[in-house]
Amino acid sequence: MNMQQAIKMTAAETALVDAYTAQIGDLPGDGSVLSVRDTLVHELKTAGLPTRRVESWHYTDLRTLLRAVPAADPAAFADRVEALVAGATVLAVRNGNADLKSHAPEGVTIRSYTDSLLDGSAAAGLAVLGSDDAIGRINGGLVRGGLELAIADGTELEDPLEIQLVQSLGQAHTRFPVSFGANTKATVIERHLSTNSAESLVSSVSDITVGEGADITWIILQQQGAADTHLGQIRFDLAKDAKLHLFLINAGGKLVRQEIHGKTSGEGADFKLRGINLLGGESHTDVTFTLGHNVPHTTSTEIIRNVVFDRAKGVFQGKILVAKDAQKTDAKMACNTLLLSDDADLSAKPELEIFADDVQCGHGATVADIDHTQLFYLMARGIPENKARAMLVNAFVAEIVEELDDEPLVEALESVISAWLEKHA
Amino acid sequence: MLQIKNLHARIAEDGTEIIRGLNLTVKAGEVAAIMGPNGSGKSTLSYILSGREDYEVTEGEILYNGENILELEASERAAKGIFLAFQYPVEIPGVATMQFLKVAMNEQRKYRGEDELTTPEFMRRVKEAAAELKIAPEMLRRPLNVGFSGGEKKRAEILQMALLEPKLCVLDETDSGLDIDALKIVADGVNALRSPDRAVIVITHYQRLLDYIVPDTVHVLYKGQVIKSGDKTLAHELEANGYADIIEAAA
Numbered sequence: 055m056n057m058q059q060a061i062k063m064t065a066a067e068t069a070l071v072d073a074y075t076a077q078i079g080d081l082p083g084d085g086s087v088l089s090v091r092d093t094l095v096h097e098l099k100t101a102g103l104p105t106r107r108v109e110s111w112h113y114t115d116l117r118t119l120l121r122a123v124p125a126a127d128p129a130a131f132a133d134r135v136e137a138l139v140a141g142a143t144v145l146a147v148r149n150g151n152a153d154l155k156s157h158a159p160e161g162v163t164i165r166s167y168t169d170s171l172l173d174g175s176a177a178a179g180l181a182v183l184g185s186d187d188a189i190g191r192i193n194g195g196l197v198r199g200g201l202e203l204a205i206a207d208g209t210e211l212e213d214p215l216e217i218q219l220v221q222s223l224g225q226a227h228t229r230f231p232v233s234f235g236a237n238t239k240a241t242v243i244e245r246h247l248s249t250n251s252a253e254s255l256v257s258s259v260s261d262i263t264v265g266e267g268a269d270i271t272w273i274i275l276q277q278q279g280a281a282d283t284h285l286g287q288i289r290f291d292l293a294k295d296a297k298l299h300l301f302l303i304n305a306g307g308k309l310v311r312q313e314i315h316g317k318t319s320g321e322g323a324d325f326k327l328r329g330i331n332l333l334g335g336e337s338h339t340d341v342t343f344t345l346g347h348n349v350p351h352t353t354s355t356e357i358i359r360n361v362v363f364d365r366a367k368g369v370f371q372g373k374i375l376v377a378k379d380a381q382k383t384d385a386k387m388a389c390n391t392l393l394l395s396d397d398a399d400l401s402a403k404p405e406l407e408i409f410a411d412d413v414q415c416g417h418g419a420t421v422a423d424i425d426h427t428q429l430f431y432l433m434a435r436g437i438p439e440n441k442a443r444a445m446l447v448n449a450f451v452a453e454i455v456e457e458l459d460d461e462p463l464v465e466a467l468e469s470v471i472s473a474w475l476e477k478h479a
Numbered sequence: 480m481l482q483i484k485n486l487h488a489r490i491a492e493d494g495t496e497i498i499r500g501l502n503l504t505v506k507a508g509e510v511a512a513i514m515g516p517n518g519s520g521k522s523t524l525s526y527i528l529s530g531r532e533d534y535e536v537t538e539g540e541i542l543y544n545g546e547n548i549l550e551l552e553a554s555e556r557a558a559k560g561i562f563l564a565f566q567y568p569v570e571i572p573g574v575a576t577m578q579f580l581k582v583a584m585n586e587q588r589k590y591r592g593e594d595e596l597t598t599p600e601f602m603r604r605v606k607e608a609a610a611e612l613k614i615a616p617e618m619l620r621r622p623l624n625v626g627f628s629g630g631e632k633k634r635a636e637i638l639q640m641a642l643l644e645p646k647l648c649v650l651d652e653t654d655s656g657l658d659i660d661a662l663k664i665v666a667d668g669v670n671a672l673r674s675p676d677r678a679v680i681v682i683t684h685y686q687r688l689l690d691y692i693v694p695d696t697v698h699v700l701y702k703g704q705v706i707k708s709g710d711k712t713l714a715h716e717l718e719a720n721g722y723a724d725i726i727e728a729a730a
Contacts, residue, residue, distance in 0.1 A: 426533075431569040432579075434529050435639065436557035436587035445582070449573025449622075 061102050069123035071099050073225065074195055082198060084174035094182065094195040103188060110186045113369040113401045114340040119309050120283060124224050124253045126150075132222040133249050138275065139462045141213040142243065145201055150226025152199050161209030161238075167200035167229050179231060179261060189287045189313060193227050193257040200228040200258075207235035207265065214241040214273075214463070221278070223252035229259045236265040236293075241460065242272045246286070248279035248306070257285040264296040266320065271299045271458070275470065277306040280335055287313040292352075294320030301458065302329040302341065303467065305474045310339040317346035318354075318380075327356040330451045332471065333366035333398070334478040340369035347376045347383040347413075354384075359451050360391040362398035363478050371403045372417070378409040387417040392424065392450055444475050480678045481505040481528075481647060486539035487703075488527050497523040497534070499703035505647075505696075508675040512689055512714060513682045515700035516722050521682045522566060524700070525651040528680075529563040530556045543647065557583075558590035560646030564636040564653050571623040576635075579623050580605060584642060608641040612668050629656035637668040648672065648679045654688035666691030686718035699725055 063071070074081075074095045083091060103120060104111035132148040145164065146153040158164045170176035180197075182190040201217065217230060234240065244260060256278070264270050278284050284307045292298055304310055316325060325345065333339050345354055360368045368391070376383045389402045404417035424446050432442035448471065455467050481504065488498040497520045505511045515521050527534050528541065530553030540547050548556055571579070585595040596604070609619060612634050624632055633653055640648055650669065654662055669679065669692050681692055689697075689711065697713040698705045699722070706729035707713065717725070 427569050428571050430531050430553060431565065431571070432583075433553035434531075434557055434563050434565075435579075435583040435643065436554050436590065437583055438554045438586060438590075439552065441582070441586065442554070445574055445579075446571070449571060452573045 061100070063099070063102065064117060064120075066120040066123045067098065067102055067117075069125070070192060070196070071095060073123070073126065077196075081196070082168045082171040084172060084177075086174045086177040087171050087180065090177055090180045091195050094180070094191045098191050098195060101185075104186060108186050110342060110371070111188070113371070113403070114311055114338065116188060116311070119338060122253075123255050126226070127224040130222050130224055132220040135218065135220060135247060135249075137216050137218075138243055138245060138466045139214060142216040143213060144216045144218050147200070147217065147219045147228055149221055149224065150198055150228055152201050152228070159211055159213070159215070161206045162211070162215070163204040163206070165202040165204075167202050167231070168198065170202055170231075171197070176229075176231075179229075183289070183315060189257060189285045189311065190259065192285065193229065193259045193287070196225075196227040196257070197229050197259075198227060200230050203230070203232040205232075205234045205238045205240060207237060209235065209238045209240070211240040214243050216243040216245055219244075219246045219256065219258065220249055221247070221254045221256050221282070222249050223254050225255040227257045229261065232260065232262045234262065234264045234268045234270050237267040238265065239269045240271070241463070242270070244272065244274045246274075246276045246278055246284060248277070248282050251279050251281060253281040254278070255283040255285070258287070260288040262288070263291045264293060264298050266293045267295045268293075269297045271301065271460075273301045273463075274303070274312065275467070276302075276304045276310065276312065277470070278310075279306060280308055280337070282307050283309040285311050287315070290316040292316070292318045292320065292323035292325060295322035296320065297324045297326075299326040299328070302327070303332070303470065304330070304339050304341070305332045305470060307339065308337050310337070312341050314341070314343040316344070317348050318352035319348060321349050321351045323349075323352045325352075325354040327354070327358075328454045328457060329356075329358040329370075330454060330471070331358070331360045331362075331368050331370075332451075332474045332478070333360065333368045334363040336365050338367045340371070342369075342371040344373045344375065345385075347374065347380045347385060349377075350379060350381045350383070352380065352383055354386075356387040357454060358389040359454055360389070360400055361394065361447055361451060362391065362400050363394045365395070365397040366399070368400040370400070371405075373405040373407065374415060374417075376406070376408040376410050376413050376415065380410050381412045383410060383413040383415065385413070385415045389419040390450075391419075391421045392447060393421055394423070394447070447475055448472060480507045480509075480544060482542040484539050484542070486527070486536065486541065488523065488534050488536045491533055491535045497703055498527065500539070501700075501704055503698060503705055505678045505680060507678055509696060510673065510679045510681065510692060510694045512694035512697045513680060513700055514684070514697060514714065514717060517684075519700045520703040521700055522651055525563055525649045525680075525682055528649055529553055529561060554586070555590065557643070557645075558587040562640050562643055562645030562648050564633075564640060564648065564650045566652040566655060568624045568627075568632040568636055570625045572625050574623045576619045576621060576623050577605070580639065580642060583639070587643060604642060608638055611641070611671070612638050613664055614638055630658065630661035633657055633661065633665055634668070637665055641668060641672065646677055648677065649682070650679065651682045652684065653681070654683055654685065662688065663691060686714050689714050701726055701729065
């Protein structure tokens with residue numbers, strides 16, 4: 055008997071494999087796509103979900119934490135919600151089904167990802183990033199749809215594009231390959247929502263390439279329900295002088311893993327990650343980030359701010375790799391945490407792996423409670439303690455939001471944050 | 480207005496006794512100066528009056544308009560009209576100055592059962608008070624006290640005092656770090672607030688500030704006690720002769 059098959063599958067593993075088996079013949083894909091899917095699901099079956107023994111999953115033992123997987127319900131309906139900011143073009147994806155009727159702004163081509171599965175052009179992109187890429191594996195095995203966007207060279211979008219993923223229940227697996235042409239300028243909002251309290255599982259992979267001289271802001275706003283599992287991954291590749299400002303807000307979900315994997319491929323590329331994790335209840339939220347500075351003269355800064363209440367657990371893993379030839383790399387990573395309850399927990403693991411010798415790289419992590427001098431100052435002006443605390447927590451994360459330099463967007467995100475804090479503080 | 484009776488207090492964390500049997504009475508309309516060498520307990524007294532939790536009162540009481548305030552939170556004391564101008568105003572990145580002013584004014588009004596200010600009314604009041612204190616609008620657009628110079632911070636404290644219209648103002652070393660022009664602006668701001676129903680306690684090391692804010696009474700604090708009280712001539716005496724004689728006489 056084969057040793058690998060000796061693993062006793064958990065309920066969640068069985069449910070994922072069953073979901074695949076049940077859909078054979080129905081999952082979109084040509085021969086090449088189906089063969090990739092088969093491999094991925096076979097790996098899932100033999101290796102199982104990752105445990106803490108897999109280094110990149112050390113703080114998020116998915117095999118233990120993912121207790122059950124809700125079955126897909128093809129008849130389920132999810133409402134479309136209003137755009138985060140007025141004027142945005144909403145590309146709705148409801149319970150995994152992309153609505154292709156949206157009117158695309160000039161310079162933007164929208165294609166159904168299902169079509170790319172059917173004609174086989176999606177096959178290469180389905181490959182996992184490594185043997186520990188559980189999200190890529192689950193998503194690649196089960197993905198049915200999504201959107202493929204191409205933004206033509208020189209296009210400057212005035213209003214944001216909002217990819218709006220609304221999940222009411224069950225499971226959905228979607229993908230979003232997006233290519234930004236040279237010298238494009240755009241803001242994309244990837245927004246994950248849940249419309250009710252039913253349990254759901256969502257996996258979503260965004261795969262973006264940023265062309266020469268492009269200047270892109272990509273926002274991931276995750277606001278799923280307290281019973282939801284969110285497995286998100288974004289991959290990016292930056293060409294010469296390309297700029298990507300990736301802004302992540304986690305403000306929901308029960309079990310959340312958001313992975314960010316990127317590389318700089320052209321000199322002058324600049325990457326900025328700003329992350330806000332608002333964690334409460336019994337939730338578990340993991341942000342795992344890797345960035346390869348692969349060529350000389352590229353820059354990156356990463357700032358993560360965590361606010362942890364109740365019995366919530368947060369994880370930040372950040373790894374910056376500087377290749378041997380990537381001289382003059384400038385990379386700085388910081389992870390700051392406000393722990394607001396004795397039972398709250400946060401694990402931070404910043405790492406640098408540097409093979410070049412002429413670089414400027416640094417990282418730091420802090421964990422603190424509310425500053426008592428600041429709290430007293432506010433109270434001495436007549437602001438009651440609860441309100442003063444909320445103001446200080448808000449201030450801790452507001453600094454980062456204000457960097458966005460887009461007033462309607464800043465206001466919208468600030469109201470998401472204050473609504474969350476009002477509910478949890 | 481304020482009666483402090485046999486007050487004893489210590490640092491909560493390590494139990495060090497700072498205030499040792501302090502008695503002080505300040506009447507409405509009065510400007511009282513509290514002077515004393517370093518470490519005599521001047522700043523501690525200001526923190527205890529305003530309700531900072533790092534200190535523990537072990538004996539005695541503080542009556543404000545006849546009410547013992549020791550059980551009240553700092554925010555409640557503020558809403559009842561006690562204002563502390565900080566020696567070191569605290570920088571709070573991420574909190575906009577205007578938002579802070581509005582929240583503070585309205586929270587105090589709410590506590591007292593008054594209607595909240597409308598935004599235009601709030602703006603009008605801030606604009607007027609800021610102009611009096613020569614505070615530029617750009618300063619008000621910055622986060623609270625962040626990037627303010629020493630003088631700007633002190634002026635911002637007086638601006639808050641003018642807007643919150645307290646009944647008992649405690650100025651903790653408001654003169655420290657101010658050049659003479661800034662000192663005059665701050666003193667003018669304080670003098671403008673003098674009124675028969677308001678009391679001011681000026682805590683200072685030096686006579687200098689008292690040339691501009693002329694006190695009705697002067698109290699010398701030493702080792703946590705008021706060892707001598709007098710009128711404004713006491714301050715001149717201290718300036719000329721130092722604390723040694725008075726300390727010796729009290730010993």
